[in-house]
Amino acid sequence: MDYLLTDEQKMIQELARKIAEEKIKPVAAKYDQSEEFPWEIMEILAKADLFGIFVPQEYGGTSGGVLDLCIATEELSRACGGIAVCYAASALGTFPIMLFGNEEQKKKYLPDLASGKKIAGFGITEPEAGSDASAIKTAAKREGDYYVLNGLKHFITNGGDAQIYTVIVMTDKTKGARGASAFVVEKGTPGFTFGKKEEKLGIRASSTRELIFTDCKIPKENLLSKEGMGFIVTMKTFDMSRPGVAAQALGIAQGALDVAVKYAKERQQFGKSISSFQGIQWMLADMATQIEAARALVYSCAREIDVGCKDVGKDSAMAKMFASDVAMKVTTDAVQILGGYGYMKDYPAEKYMRDAKITQIYEGTNQIQRNIIALQLIKEMAK
Amino acid sequence: MAIKILLEKCTGCTLCVKACPFDAIRIMDKEGPPAGRQAVIDLNKCNLCGACVPACKFKAILLEKPQVLTGAKPDLKDYKGVWVFAEQKKGKVQPVVYELLGKARELAASLGADVSAVLLGEYLEEEIQELIWRGADKVYVVETRELANFQDEPYTNILVELIKKYKPEIVLCGATSIGRSLISRVAVKLRVGLTADCTGLDIDPERKILLQTRPAFGGNIMATIISPNYRPQMATVRHKVFPETQSDMKRKGKIIRENFDGPFLVSRSKLLDIVDEIESTVNLAEADIIVSGGRGMAGPENFKILEGLAKALGAAVGASRAAVDSDWIPYSHQVGQTGRTVSPKIYIACGISGQIQHLVGMQSSKIIVAINKDPDAPIFKVATYGIVGDLFEIIPALTKKFKEVLKR
Amino acid sequence: MNIIVCIKQVPETTEVKINPETNTLIREGVKSIINPFDAYAIEEGVRLKEKFGAKATVITMGPPQAEAVLREAISLGIDDGILLSDRAFAGSDTWATSYALSAAIKKIGAFDLIVCGKQASDGDTAQVGPGISAHLDIPAVTYVKKIEEINPVRNTKAIIGEDKISNGVKDNFARVERMTEAGYEIIEVSLPALITVVKEINTPRLPSLKGMMRAKQAKIIHWKASDIEVELNFVGLAGSPTQVVKIFTPAPRVGGQMLKGETQEIVDRLVGLLKSDIP
Structure with a gap:
């Protein structure tokens, strides 16, 4: 299907695909096994200018948009969902600065993030504040020219490996969600440490750690926007990044389908390749169709954001939910098509299935996405 | 046109x-x-x-194809004889030269002409004699300190001058790293045709011209090339395509010494050092037998097993790109499209799957033995003898057996 | 410092397949790529450019669609691309090709180093690189696997001892390692010079997005035969000393026998089969 991509977007697709094929595929299983952070790949992506594709040119990027980021994330995920999320999570940590930073903050942080010299992370989730962001406990207390942070964020992607973090903490607990504020915290700041690295089912190349703040003093200049804007910063950031998770799911699904089709053509049973059996053919047809439908949804949603449509919440929730559900279904079917081999770690199918699962969970579980969609629907009907 | x-x-x-x-x-x-x-x-x-x-x-x-020739058309009839450039390294004539002398004798017989060798270097007395015993009717010799080691420019100058003076109709040279560089320059200076890396040479019985056959597209197609209007007709020839001639100590030949000095010997490059890397005494290009390892070797330490077999057979050790890229063995051992093209008598591929890029570098070997655990490996499609099995079991057994049989 | 990289567009040979029925090449839909060996030449050119702030120009001779490989080279960091394209060049053999390229290089002007891949993957001749150096009458070193040192600055006698000058190597020089059958040689060569490079010299980078964007915008210089000083009698089919008289497909190699049984059994049989062929 032709998605009428711009020349720049086609270049991003070609470049990301090349890197995925030549550099990521050969090491995907290795990182899945070792759970090391894939610095070598991050360097390659940095040299290829891919970290800055959504950042304005004046800050060292190439002034693309959310669709550009989705295209890159999809292609990288096709080879390894874990490595791709290290890349996408840096974008997630960069968005708040890009959207809400003042000129000084943008000048200070964006060029290094756009060039990939530094990578970013985003911290909102806490042990007792997952889908319910208003339950955040980590607090920032103003002391003169500083804020002092105390508390703990957990399950933070790129945690410990990223150099720049945007975190959402409470500046006024009495105001609930309206008392949250967004801050930039740099790795190495005294009082800012990391917890143990989580062992995960999938996306194992990515690192997930706790961010621990113990009387961590940061300059007041690190506040993004104003006090109390934390919830807005988060919502706007997720609006931008949610299609990225959808694109990650899409890429994982496509990668699994690629594996399944190749295997079906090669695998001989009863004297024929199994791709000649209708049972397999129908599975492949369904997988491909679902992926294409997901892609149409993801790209359309990304385009809406890029042209500045308001109220994209429902559409981006639909894209994230649908693409991740498709990814789970398609990767499970891919394992089925590979049969016994699909279940073995020597073959890539099972990894896609493990990597797919998280896309139904993070950046708002698919249950939360359904809430968003339904609430918006009802709201529209009430008009 | x-x-x-x-x-x-x-x-x-x-x-x-x-x-x-x-x-x-x-x-x-x-x-x-x-x-x-x-x-x-x-x-x-x-x-x-x-x-x-x-x-x-x-x-x-x-x-x-209009026959455009500028200036006076050279009188092709003035050119007589088949020349072989006798490449020497450290004063030792390279084996490919003896392979060429055999072929040169055949070509010369069809033309009713002599075979000559051209030898440039220093302290070459024994080698001159050997060239005669191996089939040269004449040996043109230039001996001086500056020519001890190959240098593009003086070698080019001298060879061009000798060809202009003695007018051979055919000049052959090994397709070695030296030969390919040297002859390209010589052909440009003489404005004559040159065909690279030939695997077949014949004389057209009617036109009495050289038919040069060579592979292209990595051996996927063959082309026959002629250079009917220019003399000499020049070709570089692959190693191991033609058999070496044997030494016949009764053969007699003429030695023609030439002296060059001054501008002929000027070189804008200088050889500082020669470093021999390949530990085994046999180099890949000239080996009769090559034992080669790929991804299936599973690690650098396992190449010792291959070296053991190579030693028993007097073979060289080769490798696939996968093994070289994993840093198990230096690049100089790589066989294939981005490495060396070889055509030994026996090529033993161990744990090499047989990607097309590898096959183009070795499929002209006379006998290919493939040992691989994957029965579907493409290498078996070109193998003369295929063995599906564990190479770590088979190779040591093979080494032991060869040692017994060959008494080495 | 000026660097010139010569490249060629070739069909992706790994995709060239033989039709088993007609025994002919299937070339339909085969991608055209930069000659794999030239990728190392481009990378070396770009590295020298980055190190010395040099200008790197890439040149190719071929049909109009060969512009694609020039743009790819620019996406990898090369500054300018020149396409030498004319019907008059069609059918050129290595003599005529190196002649035309050398004439174009003369038109580019002063240069310090020409870098070529060791050979092209379609023709495999390895003759054009040294041929260019002969036409330009500059020294050449083939099969270079490493540039140990390069000093492009003239008149810096303080750096170089008298010895080198008296041996013909000038003060602007390169010291390189040249791969041989048995190892390598260390050679010092005066600049300007031509080198052909092997795979071991570097690991080519991937393009960058900004490079690709620049490549898309880049203006490729087109030269025809009339734009460079060449004698038309020396180019194209008519100007080529060699002629192809026949092209044929070799009989594809077919698999032989599979040896089966216990390890010792197999080994005994194989040794028996090979024994007479071992010199």
Whole structure:
């Protein structure tokens, strides 16, 4: 299907695909096994200018948009969902600065993030504040020219490996969600440490750690926007990044389908390749169709954001939910098509299935996405 | 100069389409009456190679090759004899030279001409004699300190001068790293044709010209090339394609010494050092037997097992790109498209799957033995003898058996 | 410092397949790529450019669509691309090709180093690189696997001892390692010079997005035969000393026998089969 991509977007697709094929595929299983952070790949992506594709040119990027980021994330995920999320999570940590930073903050942080010299992370989730962001406990207390942070964020992607973090903490607990504020915290700041690295089912190349703040003093200049804007910063950031998770799911699904089709053509049973059996053919047809439908949804949603449509919440929730559900279904079917081999770690199918699962969970579980969609629907009907 | 399709003869039969190695011919509807199909040549793709002309049964393709020669056409008849450039390293004539001398004798016999060797270097007395014993009727010798080691410029200057003076009709040279560099320069300076890396050489019985056959596209196609209007006709020849001649101590020959000095010996490059890397005494290009390892070797330490077999056989050790890229063995051992092209008598591929890039570098070997645990590995499609099994079990057993049988 | 990289567009040979029925090449849909060996030449050119702030120009001779490989080279960091394209060049053999390229290089002007891949993957001749150096009458070193040192600055006698000058190597020089059958040689060569490079010299980078954007915008210089000083009698099919008289497909190698059984059994049989062929 032709998605009428711009020349720049086609270049991003070609470049990301090349890197995925030549550099990521050969090491995907290795990182899945070792759970090391894939610095070598991050360097390659940095040299290829891919970290800055959504950042304005004046800050060292190439002034693309959310669709550009989705295209890159999809292609990288096709080879390894874990490595791709290290890349996408840096974008997630960069968005708040890009959207809400003042000129000084943008000048200070964006060029290094756009060039990939530094990578970013985003911290909102806490042990007792997952889908319910208003339950955040980590607090920032103003002391003169500083804020002092105390508390703990957990399950933070790129945690410990990223150099720049945007975190959402409470500046006024009495105001609930309206008392949250967004801050930039740099790795190495005294009082800012990391917890143990989580062992995960999938996306194992990515690192997930706790961010621990113990009387961590940061300059007041690190506040993004104003006090109390934390919830807005988060919502706007997720609006931008949610299609990225959808694109990650899409890429994982496509990668699994690629594996399944190749295997079906090669695998001989009863004297024929199994791709000649209708049972397999129908599975492949369904997988491909679902992926294409997901892609149409993801790209359309990304385009809406890029042209500045308001109220994209429902559409981006639909894209994230649908693409991740498709990814789970398609990767499970891919394992089925590979049969016994699909279940073995020597073959890539099972990894896609493990990597797919998280896309139904993070950046708002698919249950939360359904809430968003339904609430918006009802709201529209009430008009 | 042009190529064209004669519309009245073309039937649109597609024979030329199949013959074209450049995918430059398409069959299309004829313009205007009578209705029918015709071949159309895409001139941007066409290389004027002429492969389509004999393929056409209807003589519908016309390739005009005007014979343009500037200045006085050299009198081709003045050129006589077959020359072999006797490449030496550290004063030792390289084995490929003896392979060429054998072929040169055959060619010279068809032409009724002499075979000469050209030897440049220093302290070469024994080698001169050996060249005669191995088939040279004459040996042209230039001995001076500056020529001890190969240097592009003085070697080029001297060889050009000797050719101008003695006018051989054919000059052959090994397709070695030295030979390919040197002869390219010589051919340009003499404005003559040069065919690289030949695997077949013959004399056209009627025209008495050299027919040079060489592989292209990594051995996927073969081309026969001539240079009828220029002398000498020059070719570099692959190692191990022709058998070495044996030494016949009764043979007699003439030694012609030439002296060069001054401007002929000036070189704008200087050899500072020669570093021999390959530990085994046998180098890949000249080996009769190569034992080669790939991804299936599973690690650098396991190449010792291959070295053991190589030692028992007097073989060289090769490797696939996968093994070299994993840093298990230096690049100088790599066989294949981005490494060396080899054609030994026996090539033993151990744990090499047989990607096309590897096959093009070794498929002209006389006997290929493949040992691999994957029965579907493409290497078995070209192997003379295939063994599906664990190479860590088979190779040591093979080494032991060869040692017994060969008593080495 | 000026660097010139010569490249060629070739069909992706790994995709060239033989039609088993007609025994002919299937070239339809085969991608055209930069000659794999030239990728190392481009990378070396770009590295020298980055190190010395040099200008790197890439040149190719071929049909109009060869512009694609020039743009690819620019996406990898090369500054300018020149396409030498004319029907008059069609059918050129290595003599005529190196002649035309050397004439174009003369038109580019002063240069310090020409870098070529060791050979092209379609023709495999390895003759054009050294041929260019002969036409330009500059020294050449083939099969270079490493540039140990390069000093492009003239008149810096303080750096170089008298010895080198008296041996013909000038003060602007390169010291390189040249791969041989048994190892390598260390050679010092005066600049300007031509080198052909092997795979071991570097690991080519991937393009960058900004490079690709620049490549898309880049203006490729087109030269025809009339734009450079060449004698038309020395180019194209008519100007080529060699002629292809026949192209054929070798009989594809077919697999032989599979040896089966216990390890010792197999080994005994194989040794028996090979024994007479071992010198």
